[in-house]
Amino acid sequence: MVEKSQWVKITEENPDHSAWYIKRFADMAAAGKDLGGEARLIDAMLSRGSRILDAGCGPGRVASMLSVLGHEVVGVDVDPVLIDEAKKDESGPQWFVEDLAELDLPAHGVDEGFDAILCAGNVMTFLAPSTRREVLRRMGLHLRDGGRAVIGFGAGRGYEFDEFFADAEVSGLTTELKLGTWDLRALTPTSDFVVAVFGRS
Secondary structure, eight states: OOOOOHHHHHHHHOTTHHHHHHHHHHHHHHTTOOOOHHHHHHHHHSOTTOEEEEETOTTSHHHHHHHHTTOEEEEEESOHHHHHHHTTOOSSOEEEEOOGGGOOGGGGTOOSOEEEEEEOTTHHHHSOGGGHHHHHHHHHHTEEEEEEEEEEEESSSSOOHHHHHHHHHHTTEEEEEEESSTTOOBOOTTOSEEEEEEEEO
């Protein structure tokens, strides 16, 4: 049994939080906000028809976009309310409820590795700190040879960027690229966001 994530604790204290989160992004989409930056980056990195894991997929926003673009996508999230929302899209992705600290897709019959793993939406900052390295390690185990993990989150959320890169290195991931945005701007000492591309050591 792993330590509960911050997200689980939030939803236990406020059972309406997941519904609020779903509505927030639905409202942004209805307002015409650009919500496709992560999907565009991942799509540009891969050949058509690649296998992608959206780790911490929430209600399926990015996973669904990538599926429409012709990729084979699996989405995993710890929150069953968010996965139920994701399942309303029957266009292609497979969806699983699982804590990323216990990620074991072969146990669900998903034996093939992934060309890319995406972890967006500040997922890393919602993990229990004691599980961060295990989550990164398990991501690496789910990559195919030559596959890459792309992880992004904001500053000021209790997980310093230097600590994150150190955790990744000891968890079996090799840093290939450090960015400050999803649209490929460089990471600088004043960046308030990080997007990191890792290979498997």
